Structure formats: C-alpha cells, structure tokens
Amino acid sequence: MKKYGVEFIVGIFVLIGTAALAYLAIDIGGLSGGEDDSYPLVARFDSSSGLKEGAHIEIAGVRVGQVRSIVLDSDSFESVVTMLIDEGIALPEDSMASIRTAGIIGDRFIKVSPGGAEEVLAANDEILETESAISIEELVSKYIFEE
Amino acid sequence: MANDQSLESPGVVVGTVCAIGRSAINAVQQAGRLAMFFVTTLSRLFYWPFPFAEVIKQIHFIGAKSMPVIIMAGLFTGMVVALQFYDALIRFGSVDLLGSVVALALIRELGPVMAALMIIARAGSATCSEIAIMRNEQQFDALDCMAIDVYRYVMLPRLVAAIIAVPLLTAVVDVVGIGGGYIVGVLIQDVSYGAYIGGMVDTVQWNDVRMGLIKSVLFGAVIFCVVLAKGFYLHIEQPVSGAEGVGRATTEAVVLSAILMLFTDYVVSAFLL
Amino acid sequence: MSAVEAGGEGAGAPSQAIIQVTDLVTHYGDRQILKSVDFSVNRGEIMVVMGGSGSGKSTLLRHLLALEKATSGRIVVDGVDIGSASRKQLTELRKGIGVAFQGGALLSSMSVADNVKLPLRQHTRLNEDTIDIMARLKLELMNLSGCEDLMPAELSGGMLKRTGLARAVVMDPKLLFFDEPSAGLDPVTSVELDDLILKLREAVNITMVVVTHELESAFKIADRITVLFDGEIAKVGTPEEIRACDDERVQNMINRRPRKDPVDANKYLNRLTAGAR
Structure with missing residues (x-):
C-alpha cells in the first residue's frame, strides 16, 4: 500500500x-506537430534586412503564417524568402509581399496585401510583387543628400 | 611528495608557492575524481537489469517532494520579475512587452536556475549527507564486500532520477512563474490580458524552450554528480570523519554544485545564443 | 569450489591455508602502517587478530577484504591473488566471503529483513519464499526473530552487530571476517556475541578472522591469535602460547600495561604536523 x-x-x-x-x-x-496545416510560398526581395526566420506573416494585421527560411540566390543576389501560410487562406496571384517594421524599433514582419485576380497561388508558387525592407538610414541619407 | 622537503623550512615565498601548488593539485584531483565518478556511474546504464524501482523512489524524493517549494519559488520569482520589469518598461511606455519579457527571462534563465537552486537546497544537500553517512558507517565497504556494485545500485538511480526530475520541476517553475507574472502584471498593474499572453506566445520560440530544457537536464546531472561524489569521497576529501566530516562535505557540496551549475549556465548560454 | 590455483610460485603453503599474506607493506598517505606482515589462516579455524589502536589490525582487515591497495606484498585468499585479481574474480571470491562490520554497516534505507536478504537477492536466483525462509533462519540464529520489519535506525548497537552478522552469513560463506565484535557493547551483550560466534562455528563450520582489542573475548573464541604491534606481527600462536609468550610487547598488552616507550619530542612534533597537512 x-x-x-x-x-x-x-x-x-x-x-x-x-x-x-x-x-x-x-x-x-x-x-507545432509538423507543417501539415500550412503551405509554402516563395518571394524574392532586393533586401530582407532585419527579417528573421520565424517572423510573422500578416494580412490586414492578422497573423497568417511565418517565415520558414531566408536564403541568398547566388545568381541574382536576391533574398529568397520561403513563407508558410496557414492552410485555408487562398491568396490571389497578384498579391504583394512587403517587409515592414512593427513600430520604429520593433520586429520585422512580412505584410501580404491580397490582389484582385481570380487565380490563387498554390503551394510553392512565387509571389512576384514584392517590396523590400525600408531602411531608416537610407531614408535619412536620401533626405539629407537630396536637399 | 616533492614539496614535503620544502615544508620543513618554509620561507614565506616558498610556502605561498607551495600552498598555491597544493590547492591546484587538489583542484585537479577533485575534478578528475568528479569526471571519473560521472563516467563510471553512467557506464552502469548499460548493465541489465536496470534498478527501476529505486529510480521511482528517488524521483519521489527529488521531484515530487520538491513540488511545494518549487511552486513557491516559481510563483514569487515570476511575481518579482513582473514587478521589476513593469517598473522599468513603463518608463519607455512599452508595458505591452511585459509578457514577452517575463516569459523569456523565466524560460531561458530564471526558471532553470531557480529550480536548480531549490533542488540543491532541498534534495542535493539531503542526498549528499545521506551518501556521506553511508560512507561513514562503512555501508559502501559492506556493499563492496557483498560484491554489490555501488555505482549501479546507489549512484545511478539517483543521477537518473535527477536528470528526469529537474527538467520537469523547471517546467513547473516556468509555468507557475508565468502565472505569477500574470497576477502582478494583469491583475494588479492592469496590463492587458492580450498583450501579456499574446506577446508571450508571439515572442517565445521553440529555441528558447529548448535552451531552458538543455540547461535543466545538464543542471540535474551536474548537481547530483557533485553531491553524490562529495558524499562518496568523504573519506578521501575530508580531514575529519564522523558527523563533522559529513557536515563539511554537505556544505562543500552545496557550494560547489551551485557554482558549477552557474558556470554550466553561462557555458550553455554562450553556446546557444 | 576451492580451486587452489594459487599453487604457482611464492604461495608454496599447504593447501589448508585459506588466507596467505606474504610480506605485506602498506602506506596511508606517507605514513607506513604495516611493515612486512606475514600472516596465514588455516581452513576451519578461528583466527583472532589483536592489537591496540593504531597497531594496523583494521588496515590488515581492509587489505584482506581487497578494500585497499597494498604498497607491496601478496595476499592470496582462497586461491585468488587479490592484488592482481580481475573484477570478475573478485566478485566470485566475495560471494563466498561474509563480512560483519563494526557498526553493522546496514543499509539505512532498508529494513532488517531486506538487509539480510540483499546478498541472496543480488547473487542467487532463489524465489522470494526461499529467500524469506533463509533470512528468517539466520535472524533466528542471531536471536533477532521479530525484528524483521524494524529499520536499522531503530536498533541498538548489539542488534545492529548481530544483524550485520546475520547478513554476513546468509550466503553460508566459507570465510567470515568480523571487525571488533565487542567494541561499544556492554559486557553482557559482548559475551552473548562471543557465544554466538562459537555457536556459528559449530553450526556451519566456517573459517573466521576476528579483529578485536578485547582480551577476554579473544582468548575465549580463538584457535590461534595473531598479535599486531605497530604494524608488525609480534607473535602468532594458540591462546596458551600467547599467555606464555615472554615478548614484552605481548605481555604488556595482556596485562594492560600502558606502553612506555620514551617519546621523542621531534618525532612527536612531526607526527602532529603530519596530521595537520
């Protein structure tokens, strides 16, 4: 006992x-127990400066996925970002991905702006329209030297 | 041996150098003993049958019986961390980060360390004096003479139990601590619920949890290796025997295991960050 | 069982010697404890090793049990050279040896019965009922029936010793070592324990090595006595021979005269500082 x-x-x-x-x-x-409940999409950026693996993907401010990998395409010297988008969210073909910052010093995340096309992106498709990370330093220098 | 001659007429300089040399030799010997002890104990993992019943008993002692004190430690750690960070963050107007900060601090650093310290204080010291008393009462000699493997039946179950119990206790500290932070942050200081929990979930990665887990497993091994060896080598390391020797061994074991634990903490953090 | 493979060189002793120690020298740190000890025990006898504290008798026992490594010399126990034996040989040897330690050395986490059953559970494949009966038998022999479920912490000094003895003989060893049977016991209990030792010898006819500093019990139980003095053997012989021995050291011990060798001040100081290191 x-x-x-x-x-x-x-x-x-x-x-x-x-x-x-x-x-x-x-x-x-x-x-997560695996990646069953999401599908990958690819996007190419001129610069993904500050973006990290695991960063959020947001549509209209709602989190819909995360960044799986960031690698350099050694031919075009572009940053190739693979994103995992939650299953059930169908994105039109002409959607746009842009790298944004939460606040001034916050984390970088990818904002996806859905387009209006009929066709939707399938797994492993590429989002063609992208907007790179905006660098505050570049903005500032541009402002100063163009005066 | 060589420094015995110089001890006959120790000049101040020679005497000091000898003292330094002696303590260095002692330190190296002790490190060697610890390493050998650890390896020998682990090698008994591959002997069959494995003493499961004894492991269960030791998990009960090291783990289950530590729960009340671990819960208290976790609760207050979480509460005070939340209080301090709330006070700091409000100066930058970013109290929304409270959940993230509390969770990260607990999961990566404070949880494993607090749990380890409580386990040293409660189970580590008790185990060391238990082993030291066994040595003192010739119980290990008796086991040797009965051809019963001390490492296998006495040391291994305790080490394995610690390696199982410490991570679990650490997880309890983390969760209770996050709860404590919730009490202070959300219930008392009125940080929004969503900011606390949501921020935490968004910020903490699997890597952070993994780091805490690796730390706590290593802490369990380091702490129990030290306290078991300190008790086991009582007759070699302590100048006095009897109850006083047991007391000294226990004190040394607590100090040494805490220091080695914090050292391990730094090394693991440096490797994983 | 007793494969006398020791026959090789050196041993040369007749096969009735179950323990043969040749030229044993041991150190504790830098201090020499035993200085060239030759010692042998014949099968079936009770050999008592006597000596004052610091004479090296406990050290000799620890070496016979292979608990310490000797500086030089050779110890052969039941045909196994302890200095060069493999772990496996040592394990086999130890299964046939019982040791009763000074304070019993019972495992404090186990009840009396479990302590006694421990060697059986570890080294035999007997079923639990048989083990239980064997343990009860030995406990009864030691007048300990009824104490099965007590924990060692609840026992008196004499009961601890007797339980230790029960555990030592539970495997029916052919060789039994007994460390200080009467130390720390009142005279009555001490005599009881001596009777127990004799009873045990009659019952199972084993060889015993008893280490003690108690004269009375030594003369009562011994077939032969070895007197150790300052790490050397002063005299070996039957109790009568020891009584009749004219060696001053032996006589001093028998007549309980304090040793009166002149203390050299320098030597004494050295001894003190040696202890401090």
Whole structure:
C-alpha cells in the first residue's frame, strides 16, 4: 500500500511536469506537430534586412503564417524568402509581399496585401510583387543628400 | 611528495608557492575524481537489469517532494520579475512587452536556475549527507564486500532520477512563474490580458524552450554528480570523519554544485545564443 | 569450489591455508602502517587478530577484504591473488566471503529483513519464499526473530552487530571476517556475541578472522591469535602460547600495561604536523 502511494505520487508529479513542459513547448514556444496545416510560398526581395526566420506573416494585421527560411540566390543576389501560410487562406496571384517594421524599433514582419485576380497561388508558387525592407538610414541619407 | 622537503623550512615565498601548488593539485584531483565518478556511474546504464524501482523512489524524493517549494519559488520569482520589469518598461511606455519579457527571462534563465537552486537546497544537500553517512558507517565497504556494485545500485538511480526530475520541476517553475507574472502584471498593474499572453506566445520560440530544457537536464546531472561524489569521497576529501566530516562535505557540496551549475549556465548560454 | 590455483610460485603453503599474506607493506598517505606482515589462516579455524589502536589490525582487515591497495606484498585468499585479481574474480571470491562490520554497516534505507536478504537477492536466483525462509533462519540464529520489519535506525548497537552478522552469513560463506565484535557493547551483550560466534562455528563450520582489542573475548573464541604491534606481527600462536609468550610487547598488552616507550619530542612534533597537512 505504501509502495503504491509512492508510485501514485510520482505518477502525478511526472504528469504535472510533462504537462507544464508541453504547455511551454507547444502553446508558448510554438513548436507545432509538423507543417501539415500550412503551405509554402516563395518571394524574392532586393533586401530582407532585419527579417528573421520565424517572423510573422500578416494580412490586414492578422497573423497568417511565418517565415520558414531566408536564403541568398547566388545568381541574382536576391533574398529568397520561403513563407508558410496557414492552410485555408487562398491568396490571389497578384498579391504583394512587403517587409515592414512593427513600430520604429520593433520586429520585422512580412505584410501580404491580397490582389484582385481570380487565380490563387498554390503551394510553392512565387509571389512576384514584392517590396523590400525600408531602411531608416537610407531614408535619412536620401533626405539629407537630396536637399 | 616533492614539496614535503620544502615544508620543513618554509620561507614565506616558498610556502605561498607551495600552498598555491597544493590547492591546484587538489583542484585537479577533485575534478578528475568528479569526471571519473560521472563516467563510471553512467557506464552502469548499460548493465541489465536496470534498478527501476529505486529510480521511482528517488524521483519521489527529488521531484515530487520538491513540488511545494518549487511552486513557491516559481510563483514569487515570476511575481518579482513582473514587478521589476513593469517598473522599468513603463518608463519607455512599452508595458505591452511585459509578457514577452517575463516569459523569456523565466524560460531561458530564471526558471532553470531557480529550480536548480531549490533542488540543491532541498534534495542535493539531503542526498549528499545521506551518501556521506553511508560512507561513514562503512555501508559502501559492506556493499563492496557483498560484491554489490555501488555505482549501479546507489549512484545511478539517483543521477537518473535527477536528470528526469529537474527538467520537469523547471517546467513547473516556468509555468507557475508565468502565472505569477500574470497576477502582478494583469491583475494588479492592469496590463492587458492580450498583450501579456499574446506577446508571450508571439515572442517565445521553440529555441528558447529548448535552451531552458538543455540547461535543466545538464543542471540535474551536474548537481547530483557533485553531491553524490562529495558524499562518496568523504573519506578521501575530508580531514575529519564522523558527523563533522559529513557536515563539511554537505556544505562543500552545496557550494560547489551551485557554482558549477552557474558556470554550466553561462557555458550553455554562450553556446546557444 | 576451492580451486587452489594459487599453487604457482611464492604461495608454496599447504593447501589448508585459506588466507596467505606474504610480506605485506602498506602506506596511508606517507605514513607506513604495516611493515612486512606475514600472516596465514588455516581452513576451519578461528583466527583472532589483536592489537591496540593504531597497531594496523583494521588496515590488515581492509587489505584482506581487497578494500585497499597494498604498497607491496601478496595476499592470496582462497586461491585468488587479490592484488592482481580481475573484477570478475573478485566478485566470485566475495560471494563466498561474509563480512560483519563494526557498526553493522546496514543499509539505512532498508529494513532488517531486506538487509539480510540483499546478498541472496543480488547473487542467487532463489524465489522470494526461499529467500524469506533463509533470512528468517539466520535472524533466528542471531536471536533477532521479530525484528524483521524494524529499520536499522531503530536498533541498538548489539542488534545492529548481530544483524550485520546475520547478513554476513546468509550466503553460508566459507570465510567470515568480523571487525571488533565487542567494541561499544556492554559486557553482557559482548559475551552473548562471543557465544554466538562459537555457536556459528559449530553450526556451519566456517573459517573466521576476528579483529578485536578485547582480551577476554579473544582468548575465549580463538584457535590461534595473531598479535599486531605497530604494524608488525609480534607473535602468532594458540591462546596458551600467547599467555606464555615472554615478548614484552605481548605481555604488556595482556596485562594492560600502558606502553612506555620514551617519546621523542621531534618525532612527536612531526607526527602532529603530519596530521595537520
């Protein structure tokens, strides 16, 4: 009976601990069980400066996915960004992806502005219209030297 | 051996140099003993049958019985972190970041460290004195003479139990701490619920959780390796035997395991950041 | 069982010697404890090792049990050279040896019965009922029936020793070591324990090595006595021979005269500083 008690308590402890760990990993840490519930899209930017893997994709301010990878196309020297968009969100072919900043010093994210075309993008299609990261330094220097 | 001659007529300089040399040799010897102890204990993982019952018993001691104190530690850590960061963030007008900051601080750093410190204080010291008393009462000699492998039946279950229990306790500290931060931030200071939880979920990545997890596993191994070895080598390391030796060994084990834990913390952070 | 493979060189002793120690020298740190000890124990006898504290008798015991490494010399126990034995050989040897430690050395986390059953559970494939009966038998032999479920912390000093003895003999060893059977016990309990040792010998006829500083119990139980003095063997012989021995050191011990060797001030100081390091 005493032994049984110990095992029971250990069982409870392990369950609580595992539940806490699972909550941290899955709910807060965003570790998903796979990528089944999303599909990839590709976009090319002249500059993806400041964008990180895992950054948000937003449409009208609502989060609809995240950046999976950012690699350099060594032929065109463009940044190739692969995005994971939640399943069920169909984007028109002429949608535009632009890199934006949350506030002045906040994280970079990709804002997708849906177009009006009938055709929708399928998995692994490319968003052709893109707008690169706006660099505050560039804006400032442009302003100063054009005066 | 060589410095024995110089001890006969120790000049101040020679004496000091000898003292430095002696403590260096001691430190290296102790490090070597610790490493050998760890490797020997782990090597017993591959012997069959594995003493499961003893592991369960030790998880009960190290883990389940630490729950109340771990919950208290987590709660207050989370609350005070939220309080401090609220006060700092409000100066920049960015209290919306509170959830992110509290969660990151807890998951990456404070959770593992607080859990480890509480475990050193509660289970580590108790385990060290238990092992030291066993040494003192010749129980290890008796086990040797009965041809029973001490590493396998006494050390390994405790080490394995710690490696299982510490990460779980750390996760509990994290979650309870986030709850404590919620109490202070949302319920007392009126940060919006969405900003707290949403910010947290948006900011914390799997990498952060993984870092906390790696840390806590290593902490469990480091702490218990130190406290077990300190108790086990009582007869070699302590100048006095008996109850006083046990007390000294326990004190040294607590200090050394805390320092090694914090050192491990830095090394892991440096590697993973 | 007793494959006398020791026959090789050196050992040369007749096969009735179960323990053969040749020229054993040991150090503790820089301090020499045993200075060239030759020692042998014959099968079936009770050998008592006597000596004052610091004479090296406990050290000798620890070496016989292979708990320490010797500086030089050779120890052969039941045909196994302890200095060069592999771990496996040592394990096999130890299964046939029982050791009763000074304070019992019971595992504090286990009950009396579990302590006694431990060697059986580890080294035999007997079923739990048989193990239970064997443990009860040995506990009964030690007048400990009824104490099965007590924890070591609840036992008196004499009970701890007796439980330790029960555990030592539960595997029916052919060789039993007993460290200080009467230390820390009141005279009555001490005599009881001596009787127990004799009873045990009659019951299972084993070889015993008993380390003690108690004269009475030594003369009562011994077949032969070895007197150790300052890391050297002063005399080996039957109790009668020891009584009749005219070696001053032996006589001093028997008559409980304090040693009166002149203390050299320098030596004494050196000893003190050696302890401080």
